[in-house]
Amino acid sequence: MQCLNTSRVSTVHLPFVKASNSKANSSILQTRTRTQRSSDAYAVDDGYGDGAENSVVTLPLPSHVKSITSTSNPFVKHCLKLRSCSSYRHNHGSVLVVGTTPIREIYRFQEQMQERPTTIECLLLLDKAEIPAELEGYPIRVVHVSSVVLKKLSGLQSAESIEAMALMRIPSTFQILDGNQQEGDCHRWFPSLHRILVLDGIQDPGNLGTLLRSAMAFRWDGVFLLPGCCDPFNEKAIRASRAASFQLPVVSGTWIHLEALRKKFRMKILAGHPASDEKLKPVSSISQDLANSLADTPLFMVLGSEGSGLSEQTRKFSELVRIPMTGKFESLNVSVAGGIFLYMLQPENHRFS
Numbered sequence: 001m002q003c004l005n006t007s008r009v010s011t012v013h014l015p016f017v018k019a020s021n022s023k024a025n026s027s028i029l030q031t032r033t034r035t036q037r038s039s040d041a042y043a044v045d046d047g048y049g050d051g052a053e054n055s056v057v058t059l060p061l062p063s064h065v066k067s068i069t070s071t072s073n074p075f076v077k078h079c080l081k082l083r084s085c086s087s088y089r090h091n092h093g094s095v096l097v098v099g100t101t102p103i104r105e106i107y108r109f110q111e112q113m114q115e116r117p118t119t120i121e122c123l124l125l126l127d128k129a130e131i132p133a134e135l136e137g138y139p140i141r142v143v144h145v146s147s148v149v150l151k152k153l154s155g156l157q158s159a160e161s162i163e164a165m166a167l168m169r170i171p172s173t174f175q176i177l178d179g180n181q182q183e184g185d186c187h188r189w190f191p192s193l194h195r196i197l198v199l200d201g202i203q204d205p206g207n208l209g210t211l212l213r214s215a216m217a218f219r220w221d222g223v224f225l226l227p228g229c230c231d232p233f234n235e236k237a238i239r240a241s242r243a244a245s246f247q248l249p250v251v252s253g254t255w256i257h258l259e260a261l262r263k264k265f266r267m268k269i270l271a272g273h274p275a276s277d278e279k280l281k282p283v284s285s286i287s288q289d290l291a292n293s294l295a296d297t298p299l300f301m302v303l304g305s306e307g308s309g310l311s312e313q314t315r316k317f318s319e320l321v322r323i324p325m326t327g328k329f330e331s332l333n334v335s336v337a338g339g340i341f342l343y344m345l346q347p348e349n350h351r352f353s
Contacts, residue, residue: 067127067144071152079124079153079167086231090170094121095233098154098165100132102243106168107134109247117171118246126150129163155235170233171246177253186260189251192221193265194347198258198302200271200314201228202334208232209240210335211303211342215248216241218346222249224258224300226311255313258300268294271302271310271318272341274331283320290321291344301345303338306331 061075068076081088083096097103103120110116123142125131131142151159175189190196197215202208208230215223223232229252230237232245251257261267273283284290302318304310310318323332323340331337 061122061143065143067146068124068149069146071149073149076149076153082167083153083155083235086234089231089233090176093170095168095170095238096153096165096235097168097238097243097246098156098235099162099239100164102238103164103166104132104134105243106246107138115172117173118169120166120168122167124150124153124165124167126163132164168246173247173249174232174245175251177251177257179256186257186264189257189261190222190249193261193267194298195220195345196222196224196261196267196300197338197342198224198226198269198300199229200226200302200311201305201308202303203228203230203305203307205230205234205237206240207306207333207335208234209237209244211338212237212241212244212248212250214335214339214342216244218342220248220342220346222251224261225250225252226258226314227254228305228308228311255317259317262300265298267298267300269300269302269318270321270341270345271304271314272334272337273310273315273320273322275322281315281320283322285324286321286341286344287324288344294345295347299345301341303334303341306334 070076079096082092082094083098089095097106103123106118110118120135120138120140123131123135123140124145125142127144127146129144131140145153147159150162150165153165154162156162177189197211197220199208199211202211202225209232212223212232225232232238232241232250238245262269275283300318302310302314304314321341323337325332332340
């Protein structure tokens with residue numbers, strides 16, 4: 001269960017920490033952290049309330065520890081809370097990634113990058129399991145755990161297929177913007193701004209994760225999270241996205257920040273809406289001709305939640321578009337509709353490359 005949405009996280013983005021423990025490059029955000037970390041220690045709360053408020057104690061994981069067999073181990077409790085509580089994750093700057101597949105996806109992606117946005121703090125392997133081939137040669141700390149511990153940490157009813165999980169840093173490509181960000185900083189929020197997916201109050205982690213995965217698949221440049229969205233590092237969101245939140249630039253902010261980007265880079269804003277509403281404004285149908293006309297236009301594509309739909313600000317400042325349907329259904333699931341919009345509006349030169 002989420003403790004807080006990303007829009008409520010009080011601790012801003014923590015910087016990427018390299019394996020050598022060298023100082024990270026300065027971020028556009030003012031970094032705050034309540035703990036000092038070493039290679040042999042993890043700082044965790046002394047209670048199970050909101051991690052941002054409790055006092056912090058250091059629970060050591062000595063370098064000689066090679067295996068954990070008890071679910072009552074303090075380090076296991078730390079990992080469990082990282083998995084279940086958004087504020088705790090962002091306070092510590094760490095995420096528990098469950099399963100070999102998403103870990104592989106992250107490292108395959110990082111092999112293509114000049115600077116790696118994240119790193120593994122600790123790799124947890126099932127007893128007698130081997131290190132995934134993609135991770136061989138990396139200076140990664142490995143701790144073997146019993147099947148009971150692995151199942152507890154996974155949070156899955158059936159964990160037979162799980163042999164590995166990793167404690168990873170929240171990537172440097174994720175940023176939470178606050179009121180101190182200036183318009184002059186907005187060019188640093190995304191490396192490229194031709195196509196940005198904007199999510200408006202998407203609270204379901206499965207939908208949010210699926211949309212991140214689709215944005216990655218269709219080569220969009222990043223994702224902007226408006227208030228009310230769930231944490232992209234929620235365990236269900238990570239599973240649904242296949243760890244796309246570690247690969248795409250993701251920025252959490254408000255309409256003030258979005259408007260700064262729009263003005264600075266003259267971006268067009270489209271928003272998905274199921275049908276025409278004369279009281280609101282006209283709604284255009286997405287088509288190949290419309291997509292072609294926007295091929296060279298920097299674009300925001302906004303999608304709202306299934307329950308509340310688009311926020312008032314989104315409806316006010318966006319051009320509304322719909323997916324034409326011949327059936328009797330009024331609308332599609334937001335992740336399905338989003339996949340269609342993302343495909344139709346992806347850069348023309350990337351469509352079949």
